[in-house]
Amino acid sequence: MAAQRGWMNNLFLDTGSTSFTEFVGSYAPGLLPARFESLAAPVGDQIPHATTIVAATFAGGVVVAGDRRATAGNYISQKDMEKVFRTDDYSCMGIAGTASTGIEMARLYQVELEHYEKREGRELSVEGKANRLATMIRGNLPMAMQGLAVVPLFAAYDENRGTGRIFSYDVGGGPYEQTNYASIGSGSLFARGALKKLYREGASAEDIILTCVHSLYDAADDDSATGGPDVARKIWPLVAVITDEGFRRLPDEEVEGYVRQVLDLRMTDPDGPTAPLR
Amino acid sequence: MSMPFGYVSPEQEMRDKADFARKGIARGRSVVVLQYENGILFVAPNASRALHKISEIYDRIGFAAVGKYNEFEALRLGGIRYADINGYTYDRSDVTARGLANLYAQSLGMVFTESRKPYEVEIVVAEVGDAPEDDQIYRLTFDGSVADEHGFVVMGGVAEAVAGRLKDRFREGMSLPDALDAALAALTEPGGERPPMLQLEVAVLDRTREHRKFQRLTGPRLERLLATGSSSVTPPSEAGAGGPLEAGDGDSPATAPEGDIDTGSGG
Secondary structure, three states: OOOOOHHHOOOOOOOOOOOHHHHHHHHOHHHOOOOOOOOOOOOOOOOOEEOOEEEEEEOOEEEEEEOOOEEEOOEEEEOOOOOEEEEEOOEEEEEEEEHHHHHHHHHHHHHHHHHHHHHHOOOOOHHHHHHHHHHHHHHOHHHHHOOOOEEEEEEEEEOOOOEEEEEEEEOOEEEEEEOOEEEEOOOHHHHHHHHHHHOOOOOOHHHHHHHHHHHHHHHHHHOOOOOOOEOOOOEOOEEEEEEOOEEEEOOHHHHHHHHHHHHHHHHHOOOOOOOOOO | OOOOOOOOOHHHHHHHHHHHHHHHHHOOOOEEEEEEOOEEEEEEEOOOOOOOOEEEEEOOEEEEEEEOHHHHHHHHHHHHHHHHHHHHHOOHHHOOHHHHHHHHHHHHHHHHHHOOOOOOEEEEEEEOOOOHHHOEEEEEOOOOOEEEEOOEEEEOOOHHHHHHHHHHHOOOOOOHHHHHHHHHHHHOOOOOOOOOHHHEEEEEEEOOOOOOOEEEEOHHHHHHHHHHHHHOOOOOHHHOOOOHHHHOOOOOOOOOOOOOOOOOOOO
């Protein structure tokens, strides 16, 4: 077959590897998330940042929830941002750090997983998915050093084990598998404190969703970059559940039910539920 | 005027290539693609569990092929790349079966005219729409010609005989079990036995699904569908006495033609 011109060159002849990212890199490198050599000055403060994401496992799955705020310095750049992304039928990722880079990374990662699955006729293992994401984050390290860091939280349902699994990362990659719960982003310290006290092993999905919503409330309580529930505009946290039936993003009305429970309790007890001391 | 030694006229060359490709394609078993109420159904008798003749290309786009495995597999991989890179560059809704069919037509046409051996393949690119009238089915042949089909497509093997049988049973807006039953009846020569479940590759583009519409039907789900389909069979009234089924009974060609038995890799 004679060589075709332009970007269609060798589309059929060079079947290459299963990685979509590698393919884009060789084929149309301009489409990859940008990796500039260096920026003149750190721009971290001027670019919107996504904030807090929490995840916790329950019997038979995993819950991931994120607040809806994006900030640039002390300015709230978006009130209803969505930072939890479905990456395939049984996994999702939440992003904290530079919003634009994170969104682009999630988009690329989603195609990466699907591309492998379609080519090979099988899904990647959960470890395989987690490792692949680590490579993508490591690729962003030079940008992270310039203030454009993005750190995801990856959660998946493992069909072999029948459990939910959570992986966290740092700017250099990872992954670090977490037991029971994890949080990332500016409000993560406060969210983690709440998760630590409220998490119960073997709890139901409903209880874990409520736990996650409580922990996001606590994060918003003490971290200015994390948005609390916006009752006037009806902007609620984004909650996703992954079980053996796949990824499901809870509809707003369902999340509102959980948020109202949290708000009702906080009206009488602003600091939320307390863990038993003995 | 004397011709140089070994000269073959372009007409002859094209004819030879086309005959060669047609023979290769007819050697395998037929693959059926048809519309049903909620989307598009793909049915392929395929002894291999690993080498697929039916595949997902993108959210709404499916692919089916007959012929030489390595050739249509290369087309399939190229199609996935085309779809993924376009969806990533623009938006997922910007990937269309029409664009993919054009790309395949270009590629197949070029191979047919410029290489010594044409591809021995025939493929279908199907896109499921929001409503049945938005469904698109494109059939591409070895020389790069494209046909825009409605209702159903049969390709490979003794395609004409199978298409004839399917025409009698096909109705618009059939339920999934009925559509599957019609496809299997068409794929089975009169008086013959239906292919066993383990040798069937069945998939749907289901417009009621979220995100990715393509789904393989295997295991218990396929078993249930096969059971419902065959119990509720009512032969359509048009195929009464003297209908094409009975008329063609004696002299219709066998579904499994002479030559090697299809292993999924060869045909």
